[in-house]
Amino acid sequence: MANMxxxxxxxxxxxxxxxxxFDTTPISLASGTITMVPExxxxxxxxxxxxxxxxxxxxxxxxxxxxxxxxxxxxPGDATIxxxxxxxxxxxxxxxxxxxxxxxxxxxxxxxxxxxxxxxGSYTGTSVKLSNTKVTGCIALLNDEGTKLLIVNxxxxxxxxxxxxxxxxxxxxxxxxxxxxxxxxxxxxxxxxT
Numbered sequence: 001m002a003n004m005x006x007x008x009x010x011x012x013x014x015x016x017x018x019x020x021x022f023d024t025t026p027i028s029l030a031s032g033t034i035t036m037v038p039e040x041x042x043x044x045x046x047x048x049x050x051x052x053x054x055x056x057x058x059x060x061x062x063x064x065x066x067x068x069x070x071x072x073x074x075x076p077g078d079a080t081i082x083x084x085x086x087x088x089x090x091x092x093x094x095x096x097x098x099x100x101x102x103x104x105x106x107x108x109x110x111x112x113x114x115x116x117x118x119x120x121g122s123y124t125g126t127s128v129k130l131s132n133t134k135v136t137g138c139i140a141l142l143n144d145e146g147t148k149l150l151i152v153n154x155x156x157x158x159x160x161x162x163x164x165x166x167x168x169x170x171x172x173x174x175x176x177x178x179x180x181x182x183x184x185x186x187x188x189x190x191x192x193x194t
Contacts, residue, residue, distance in 0.1 A: 014189060016144030020044040020083070022095075024137040026154045028183035036151070038140055040095065045172065048084035051152060053077045079179040081139070081155055084162060086172040090126050096159035096173050101129040132158060135175065149190040154182035
């Protein structure tokens with residue numbers, strides 16, 4: 001007879017994030033050896049990361065004479081991923097909107113005499129054409145101690161600009177999306193061995 005596993009036997013916790021990495025190539029293995037080389041370590045705003053799944057929809061099938069279900073089935077709830085990246089770096093804009101939406105640009109500005117803060121001068125930078133670009137790949141989260149890795153695979157994300165509290169918060173790109181069916185598993189819970 002098997003012994004009951006206690007709460008302490010089952011304690012295997014992933015908590016805190018010290019690094020948020022992103023790779024545009026999903027992992028293709030459900031088991032075995034994974035090789036991952038993340039392309040980005042994204043600066044994600046604290047308390048904006050959310051990974052959740054809605055409750056399943058339960059389908060009840062009843063027959064006359066019984067008070068309980070004859071049989072039941074379910075539809076899984078929608079998975080949702082959201083996080084905010086407070087940077088306008090060209091690489092992040094390209095990830096968010098695609099290389100075809102990004103261009104280099106220069107500008108010359110002349111403002112009115114006596115302006116409180118002069119904007120006059122020459123500027124260079126990046127222009128972005130907002131688009132509905134699907135960003136796919138996988139997210140890798142390293143815990144606070146650097147001993148555990150949570151990989152969320154087959155993510156499909158879409159970007160939108162965020163500048164709600166201009167006096168206190170920087171311009172940011174919000175990524176929102178889901179987990180799609182694809183190659184490999186949906187999530188990997190890994191513990192560092194060396």
